[in-house]
Each structure stands twice: as structure tokens, then as C-alpha cells.
Amino acid sequence: MWKYEKKLQYPVRVSRCDPYMAKLLLEQYGGADGELAAALRYLNQRYTIPPKVIGLLTDIGTEEFAHLEMIATMVYKLTKDATAEALRAAGLGDHYVNHGHALFYQNASGVPWTATYIQAKGDPIADLYEDIAAEEKARATYQWLIDMTDDVDLQDSLKFLREREVIHAQRFREAVEILKEDQEKKKFY
């Protein structure tokens, strides 16, 4: 059960008309290390993870949807007023033919999102290590996206999202430590 707040987690302002950047941003929308994959990965793994870290996966999985909204807003702003010709010039001609001005869950190369991007192994360490790797990969993706635009307002939102990946990675690493600690604890009943 969720409650929806009708606002973005962090403001999204786009100052430059750059439909090509929208194409690149799709990597974080429907890509392997994107926000959709992250949200679905955590919100599915949480059922079979030790109780101590269920809440963490719920919280982070939920926040990933907030990030997904931000990316969607960026893509929408960058494409909503683009003509078919402008979209073609930005490498989005094939996207336009299939989806018009709609967004779609695909990566920057136009490959549609697939559940094979995520995993649930039912082993807490295997799953959490995957989650840490996913966060670090998302952080790197944000770095390369920041490198690909000169729009400081867009960069600002991307830097916020990148920092959130840092925090999520930290929390998943702490989750691993929590599971390790339980093992070392000498419990006498």
C-alpha cells in the first residue's frame, strides 16, 4: 500500500532543447541499471530477505519509483514539443514510429525493458550484492549522463539522483553487515 504525493522528489528543470539527451536519459528509464529495474528488483526481493532488511528494500524500492518519475519528467520535457523531424534528427525516429510522443520502457539504444535485467536468487547475500552492484552501476550511469549534457539545470537534478545512488549503496552495504553481525553474535538463551 502506497500513498502518493503529487510532486517530484526533487525539482526537474530542463533549460536546453535537446531531444537527443532524452534518448540518452532513457538508459535510466528502461535500461538494465535503470530506475524501473531497480524498483522492481527491490520490491520483489524483499519477500524472501531476512526481516531485518525487508524495510530497507521497501523504502529504497519505493524511492526508485520517485526517481523514475523524475527521469520521465526529463524525457517528457525534452520531447513533448519536438517535431517528428527533430526526433528523427535526435535518433528517435524509430521511437516516434512505434510510440509517437509517448514514453516507453526501453534503454538508450531502443532495447525494450526485460525482466532478465533483474534477479531474485532467494539468497540474502547474493541478492544484496546484486543490489549494491546495481546502485554502483546506476551511479556510474548518472556520471556518464552528466558528462553528456551542458545543461546545468539538468545536471543539477542528475547530481541529486547520483547522490541518492551513493546513499542506497551505503545502506545495502550496511544490510550485508547486519546479516554478518547476526552470525558473529554469541546468543545464550
Added chain:
Amino acid sequence: MYSQERVYHPYVGPFDPCSPHTAKTYVLPPEVFLGFQPPTLAQFPPMEALRRGVLWPMLYSPYHGRGDRPEARDAE
């Protein structure tokens, strides 16, 4: 704050087709080293924390763009 950027110098061949980058950088963000977050860490003021996306300076990771884009590095 200590630098979160590391540099290495890849091999440059005599017949490389493009002008070589002699220095390559990568990021080592703070969570790589921290372990459990210690209690009572210093905090950013609330509004600044909201803007940066993190409450604690110790976990703040700046990124100014890659080293091969000098104009981007002067921005912050």
C-alpha cells in the same frame, strides 16, 4: 574532504589512431570505505541536505564531470 577521484595512466602506444588521454580518472565514493555509518555524524543544514540529496557531509560525493572536460570542472 579527501579527494574521491583517482587517476591512472594507461599505456600509450606509438601508433594510436586518436590523440591519447595520458590520465584516466575514476571515482571512489565514500560508501566504499565507510562500513556501518557511525552515529552522531555532522549534518548539513536541512535545506542544503535536501538540495544535495544527503544529510551527512561524510557521505556526500561530488561529481563535476569527467576530467577531460575542464570547463565542467570549474563549475563548482
